[in-house]
Amino acid sequence: MKTTPRRLLAGTVALTTALLAAACGGDDAGRQAASNELTMMVPLFGTAPDPKGEVHQAVEKVVGKKLKITWVPNAEYGDKTNVVLASDEIPQVMVVQGKTAAFVQAAQAGAFWELTDRLDKYPNLKAKSEQAELNASINGKVFGIYRVRPLLRSAVLYRKDWLDKLDLKVPETVDELYEVAKAFTEKDPDGNGKKDTYGLIIPKWPTPVFCSSSPYNVIETWFGAPNCYGDRGGRLTPTFDTEEFYTANRWLKKMVDEGLVNPDFATLDSAKWNDPFYQGKGGIIIDVNVRASQMYGLLKEQDPENYGDKLAMGGNLKRSDGQKFSQPFDGYNGFLAVSKQSVRTEAELDDVLKALDRLATKEGQTLLANGIEGRNFKLENGFDVPVNDDDPAVKTINNDVDFAFIQLGTWATIGMGVYEQMPTNEAERENLRIRKELVELDLQTAVHNPALPIVSPTYVSKGAVLDPIVSDARVKYLAGEITEEQLRAEVKRWHESGGDQVVTEINDLHAELGGD
Amino acid sequence: MATDLAKPPVQAAPSEPGRASGRVPFRTALRRYRWLYLMLVPGLVYFAVFKYLPMYGLTIAFQDFVPFLGYSGSEWVGFKHFEALFTGPDFGRLMFNTLFLAVLTVLFVFPAPIVVALMLNELRVSVLKRSIQSLIYIPHFLSWAIVASLTYLLLAVDFGVIARFVHDLVGGPKVDYVAQPDWFRPIIIVQTLWKATGWGTIIYLAALAGVNPNLYEAARMDGAGRWRQFWHITLPTIRPTIVVMAILTSGNLLDASFEQIWLMTNSLNRSVADVFDTYVYYIGITQGAFSYSTAVGLFKGVAGALLIFGSNWLAKRLGQRGLF
Incomplete structure (x- = not known):
């Protein structure tokens, strides 16, 4: 086709105008809305x-x-x-x-x-x-x-059919949880003759923010560590400055070392957290109680007849000395x-x-x-x-x-x-009843975070750099890549990189609020 | 085509030094080639609007920028954010990780398409050649999310095909490849090779197609073997292309592929995985530290520009035609 310069010119101008319009458009959308x-x-x-x-x-x-x-x-x-x-x-x-x-x-x-x-x-x-x-x-x-x-929403989900088969009951203490996880791993709970199951399922936590109600946070609280921040000797102290934090992670590391936790706990996509549970690879999830409804749905798809017998729910756990600390939510x-x-x-x-x-x-x-x-x-x-x-x-x-x-x-x-919606299935109705009971019970031992209303200026500007220091070190420690000494050194690094300032500000602001 | 369009102003053959005709005053040139200049306008507008105007936003690197207060309302703080970056705990690690990946890219990813193109060029069955070429550039069209999922499926410690193969059949150790810091860089490089090599060959194959067959004939007459022909004809003809590609690549060296790395990062390998791009995203977009992350991005941009100018200068010093 023969293209005349004039036609080219027209094309060029049109294109230029279109580009300019695209660049400058969308200006007056969303202006002051009318009062109605x-x-x-x-x-x-x-x-x-x-x-x-x-x-x-x-x-x-x-x-x-x-x-x-x-x-x-x-x-x-x-x-x-x-x-x-x-x-x-x-x-x-x-x-x-x-x-x-x-x-x-x-x-x-x-x-x-x-x-x-x-x-x-x-x-x-x-x-x-x-x-x-x-x-x-x-x-x-x-x-x-x-x-x-x-x-309060924290709870633990168990494979009920596995508990029943191995003649175990829903744990009440961390020691019992360990025993259940061990049995789930070693005693062939699915009865296929192969050692292809494990106890606890932990996903890659989607955010490196330290206080994020992850299973790690929940377990630390069970062992008596503060829920993010807690009063220790009159001062608000971050959870990783307490010995309970290390006790809790030592306990969890033992489980990881013995293969009682999914081996890909550092990389498992959190969107696939339910998969190992309903597919019968792992048997314990520490998360929010409403996950039970989701899980019933998945189990139902697999086995519409008996899905009600596959899920049991327990509340927060006591530590070995019988003391109970529960993880509340905000x-x-x-x-x-x-x-x-x-x-x-x-x-x-x-x-x-x-x-x-x-x-x-x-x-x-x-x-x-x-x-x-x-x-x-x-x-x-x-x-x-x-x-x-x-x-x-x-x-x-x-x-x-x-x-x-x-x-x-x-x-x-x-x-x-x-x-509330009433589930049609008997097991789900029972679960709903237990859920409510557990919430009431665990609220009595909830460990609240006194620092929730407080926003420290240093944390606002540096939190993104600070948070991963400890949360990454914790995962590395559990995976056996660093020792407890190195974990403590990383906590020290957190303090030196600005964490000290965060703690001071949180204490000052807390005092201003007239906190107790 | 009108006759005056048939003579593009720059038509120097690669070997010819300088411009073809004598110098024409700019006004005369403007009048003579007005349609060509007019056709340039959309391109210039595009660059002005989408590449140059947004650079105004770089000013926030020197402010304590609060979006609500805007450019004019935010406080000016000079080089505070650059200081924080250079003295901060992350800078050394980010620099090292970014450079390390860049070096690996230069060593493995850059030559790969050249080698593959040369090998394809030697294939005489054109059906085979074309089907191989199509097959190897298909991965280019897959998104990084898919590549990452495939990697997890192949390497997952529990059910990954490769992981299982190494452990169960070869009797190797049980390794969680995607979580091991040592395996992070090899995985990234292999992923890039798989995804980008085929696509990269296109430009070299085009250059190879441009080699004058007469040269080969003449060389054969003089008794040159396959190897000699390759060494003295093929390689020198595509050398300008290689140099231009090298200069262009050098500017992007610090742009480690954000999506790819972001998807492959986890708590265990973050220490080797963090590069400037992922850091900017994490600190800037998800944590709202706009000024700081802009400062990081600006630093990276300046370093990238220096790399382009440096390699261009180097190319000219080595007797090659530079990019500019």
Whole structure:
């Protein structure tokens, strides 16, 4: 084809314009929302709900405003939060998943409304637990409406069929756990005549952050080490500065050395944590109790008849001298923060908080966590009984609720504050009952972390460098790559690289808070 | 094509020194080749908008940048972050790991496509040649996530095919390859070789296709064997390509492949796995230390630029045509 210069020129200009447009576009999206509109950014675990969908419409009705929700897949929520904080398009209400360095810096620079003492005016936003609200704060300053989580979730899952076959019972002490793990490894619990099983399953922990409720943290707590920070002689001390920390890891190392733990504990993808359990390679998981529901689902796929007999649950364990220390959780999981940039005046703030208050009514929270009564569930003796699950429209409702809108729940979440789903299977119902009993029991011995509300400036700037020092050294010690002496040396290195400053600041800030 | 487009301004043959015709004033050139210059505009705009403008953001390396306060509101702190980097506990390790991987890349990854291309070039059955070529560049299209999963499947201590083979059949020790620091670099290099070699051969095969067959004929007449022909004809003709590729590679030497390394890192091998790129991601994006990680990235960029200029200078010193 013959191309004339003029035509070339036209093409060039068109291309250039397109490039420029691409470079400069997207400027006026998300400008100041009208007052009858509420903009939000919320994590998403499935596909984004349709704004015309039943649930979205129902939520809008409760809130009394038009909702513009930016749903962000959970896996990239942290990155996206940082990017949004850097832009000038912060939504009015943002689900913040934790006190990350970026959030703390932004909050301290004035990006979000401080809500301390402000929430009491709103009957449904008033904190139900002052401890949880304090835990979610930055040095006592509240920057959001916390999203409640059970205060205790730690539990141990066992292969019940293996316990039964070897005539063992659910352990109550760490010594019994060791015996069970040993029997699971050596006594052929699956009866295939081969020594191809092991006891405890530990995955590669996805974050090198030291305090992260990993199985390691839980075991250390059982042995009496502080839960991250604890009062030792009047001073808040990090867990790895106590002897209990070393006792716990010596115990775990013995298990690793004897092959009672999965050999790939440093590399097993945490998304595949369930696999060895339901595939019958390993028999013990130390994690949150709600993992049981997930596991029942997987076991059911394999053996719909007898899956109920394959899972047993135990609580936190006593150490050898009979003393019990349980691992609690923070009591919250992130919070809803209100942007100062898009909510400019006190009057606007009041308007937004009133809307959130309506969302936090019993009606609103039920909608977020259960769905629409009569559409996807009905109430029976105070329990949520799913209905019409075959209807595609109802399936959409379930998805919108379970994988999206429940993230906006503030005092209601799975297993708390809302109608609970009653499992159809007898074993699962029994498990649910035991779960509740164990939670009540273990809460009595929970070791709380007094440093939760405290954000140390040095930790904000250096935490990323500091955290892996000890968490990596611990894994190396367990794998037998370094000795206990070297582990202690790494802890010392943590202190020298800035850890000392972190500890001092945490103690100072704790004193300022009037901590006990 | 219009006639004035048929004469591209730069058409110097590789051996010819300098430009073909005498110097033309720029204005005259601009008028004469206006359509060509116009066609250059989109490219220039692209580079200006996407490569040069964003460099403004490098200023945050000299600030205590808080996203909410923006470029103008954040506090200026001079070289604080560079000081922290150079005196910090991680710098030596990062530098060593990055350089070590770079050296291994130069030694193993860079020559591999040349060797394979030369070997393919000697194949006379063209069907075989083409099918081998297609087969070996397929891995290029797999993402690193897939390559990493494959590696885990092959090497996992419990069920990995290779791990089991070494242990059960050969009677070797039971090694957790993916967790051993000693095995980290070999795995990375082998992965890269597997994924990139085939793709890399394309450019060399193109260069080889350009060798004038008359030269071979003449050499055969003079009694040159296969080896002589290879040494005196094939290699010298593709040498400029090799040099250009070497200069280009040198600029990327410090860009250890982020995704690949990130996926292969765990607590046990982090000490040898951490390189500048993974460190920048971890510290900057996941922990929100934007200023510090920008300082690290800027340092890496400057070092990469120095490497390009250095190797270009070296190439010219050695009597080769440089890149610029």
